[in-house]
Amino acid sequence: MELMGCTGLAVPGEVMQHVVRVESSRNPYAIGVVGGRLVREPRGLAEAVATAKMLEQKGYNFSLGLGQVNRYNLQKYGLATYEMAFEKCPNLVAASKILAECHSRSGANWGKSFSCYYSGNFETGFKHGYVQKIYASIRQSVASSGAEPIAVVPTRQVQLKPANPLRQAAAELADAIVSRRIQEFTGASHTAASPPGPMLSQPATAYSLPSRVAPVAPAAAPAENELYVVKATGQGRGVAVPASGPQASTMIDQSAPASMQRAPQTVPQVDSAFVF
Secondary structure, eight states, X not given: OGGGGOOOOSSOHHHHHHHHHHHHTTOTTOEEETTOOOSSOOSSHXXXXXXXXXXXXXXXXXXXXXXXXXXXXXXXXXXXXXXXXXXXXXXXXXXXXXXXXXXHHTTXXXXXXXXXXXXXXXXXHHHTTHHXXXXXXXXXXXXXXXXXXXXXXXXXXOOOOOOOHHHHHHHHHHHHHHHHHHXXXXXXXXXXXXXXXXOOOOOXXXXXXXXXXXXXXXXXXXXXXXXXXXXXXXXXXXXEEETTSHHHHHHHHHHSOGGGOOOOOXXXXXXXXXXX
């Protein structure tokens, strides 16, 4: 487009072309009237100048040219006459300076910069859909430029021109916008799909309580540690017999459960009695 041949732009020409597309549809004689609209757009410079003078006399607020520079900014940005305001390059240079100032004020935020260019503040452009139209134009431009250039195989050393910094800046802007949109969409989908709370995995096999083991009767104590009881004989003397003898075992077996009963033990055939 013609704006690419204009010099002195304060912002990349690739950015301004999207502003021009939304503002004037690339019509250098476009006139936007605040609070109204023209019956039709001017068809030439003379008609455009006459219309601008009429609007000024009647007190209308209006904007002119490719970048739709407001009437109150004409003198400030070097557009001394209406004829000059309708010229392509002077109009674009003035418009780019306004956008550059907005870009600086917004902290290098392009969305806020476009809103500022449209309304003078960082919010109205979003509310009225102006910023969204600029983004749509950028996305459309990125989508339509999907063809890749064919590489060159050098046969001799040549001096190549450096990359166009303005084109690179515009490409980075488009990439940033598209990337941000993708991140927002991905973040929303991830938030919607995430469970409300942490999920704990169940054990592979259920745990079972250990079965109750029947108590085992203790082993017989060694002979030297075995307990003895005194048994009366009716002859004035008692005989000491082991506590594990038949009578003692019978008393224990009658009160103990079946699982704990033991086989009766034979009294040792030794003379281990104590005489009193």
